[in-house]
Amino acid sequence: MSAGYEVEDAPDSNIQGSVQPNGNKKTKKSTCFKIVKGSFLTCLIAPPFLFFIVFSTVTVIFGGICYVTLVRNQSDSCEESCGQNTPDNWSLKTNCKIWDHNETLTSYIKENLQIDKKYVEEVEIKPSQKDLEKFGNILYNWNEESTISAYHYRAHNETAKQKTIIVTHDFRGCKRSFTSLMVSAMLQKNGYDVLSLTMRNHGKSESNGGFVTFGSQENFDVSAAFTYLNKTLDNVGFYGVGMGAASTIISLNLKAQSEGKTALFLDSMSCDMENTMKMYLKERYGEKISPEYLFWQMCQSSPVFSRFSCIPFQFDTLKTSMDLKQNENTTAHAFHFEHNKNNAVYNYENTEKCIKNIEENKILEVSQKITDYNVEGENEWKPFKNQNGCNTQGTNMLQDMKNYERRLISFFDNKLL
Numbered sequence: 001m002s003a004g005y006e007v008e009d010a011p012d013s014n015i016q017g018s019v020q021p022n023g024n025k026k027t028k029k030s031t032c033f034k035i036v037k038g039s040f041l042t043c044l045i046a047p048p049f050l051f052f053i054v055f056s057t058v059t060v061i062f063g064g065i066c067y068v069t070l071v072r073n074q075s076d077s078c079e080e081s082c083g084q085n086t087p088d089n090w091s092l093k094t095n096c097k098i099w100d101h102n103e104t105l106t107s108y109i110k111e112n113l114q115i116d117k118k119y120v121e122e123v124e125i126k127p128s129q130k131d132l133e134k135f136g137n138i139l140y141n142w143n144e145e146s147t148i149s150a151y152h153y154r155a156h157n158e159t160a161k162q163k164t165i166i167v168t169h170d171f172r173g174c175k176r177s178f179t180s181l182m183v184s185a186m187l188q189k190n191g192y193d194v195l196s197l198t199m200r201n202h203g204k205s206e207s208n209g210g211f212v213t214f215g216s217q218e219n220f221d222v223s224a225a226f227t228y229l230n231k232t233l234d235n236v237g238f239y240g241v242g243m244g245a246a247s248t249i250i251s252l253n254l255k256a257q258s259e260g261k262t263a264l265f266l267d268s269m270s271c272d273m274e275n276t277m278k279m280y281l282k283e284r285y286g287e288k289i290s291p292e293y294l295f296w297q298m299c300q301s302s303p304v305f306s307r308f309s310c311i312p313f314q315f316d317t318l319k320t321s322m323d324l325k326q327n328e329n330t331t332a333h334a335f336h337f338e339h340n341k342n343n344a345v346y347n348y349e350n351t352e353k354c355i356k357n358i359e360e361n362k363i364l365e366v367s368q369k370i371t372d373y374n375v376e377g378e379n380e381w382k383p384f385k386n387q388n389g390c391n392t393q394g395t396n397m398l399q400d401m402k403n404y405e406r407r408l409i410s411f412f413d414n415k416l417l
Helices: 030-035 039-071 077-082 102-110 131-134 178-189 219-229 245-253 271-285 291-305 315-324 350-359 394-399 401-415
Strands: 121-124 148-153 162-167 193-198 236-241 263-267 334-340 364-372
Touching: 039 271, 039 334, 102 178, 102 401, 121 162, 121 219, 121 401, 131 219, 148 178, 148 219, 162 178, 162 245, 178 193, 178 236, 178 394, 178 401, 193 219, 193 401, 219 236, 219 245, 236 401, 245 315, 263 401, 271 291, 271 350, 291 364, 315 350, 334 350, 334 394, 350 364, 364 394, 364 401, 394 401
Parallel strands: 162 193, 162 236, 236 263, 263 334, 334 364
Antiparallel strands: 121 148, 148 193
């Protein structure tokens, strides 16, 4: 046998390598070494590292889609959809034809709920200095020059009650939304001054990133409005719908703004937002993808898009309701809750958790009007194309507007004393 002779591997042979002239075996390089040049340690680490990179990228992409879909708001979206609405000339813009083309509603609004512009002033409101000093470290990109926009309605002198109601809107709404305009008009014509807000990241108010927090940051806008009015708490009432209701209740609990008893009329309040969003993800993407997994993806990707990160946010409605439940020294505020059990956005099962917690504090006065309306109709708003989306935050007031107004005025007349 010559010194340079080598034995080739045979398909059926047990020989695992080539015999070198010195008799040593030559081991074949694995596929990993062919792809990744380096040591055995590098080859061992590279595959899981690549998997982590791919998995993280997919998580950020799909989680980001969910996060942006659910929590991102284009600040001018309300101005685009409701920009033509003003207190003296407005119409329903609900995305549901069954409401928008209802002649009875249209006629009632035109005849009874248009407010002469001489009684309305558009104002800008700056943050409460106390809030900036106490909570400045969590008020992301918000300072003494930041402003929110509002309509300040004045009651007729002959009917004025010297009481003001702060009105707050839902996610992707503003002071021009039909819920804000309708309730403000009902209150104004019955003798109440009204301060109707457009909260941060909405409408003409300033943006601090474009992401909403369902009350965690927006509650400071309610506080700013209260400071702007320069009134005692027993002369100010609160109306909120959806996210606005959550912002109101967090603000009241968080800052204990002043001594005195107030009244809160809260429609379709958002509560337990984690479960609310999981239910939304299930409705939108079906059973093929776990809503828990999508929510987890959303939470993992959220820091990439927003400093506020994931739900639950720092100040949360469900936690606030627990605080109210346990606080025996709470002032005897009055709460009235409205909700439609078929609400396609804020499921009643979630909101009911907050209501029950608040009811358990016997010092608080709680009343509620829970309905079971099922309004047939397609919502033209894209996220609810395939749902019965006409059952949303305005259902109670639109289904029975006159009685809704009676409940609203009666509540504040009797509880805001």
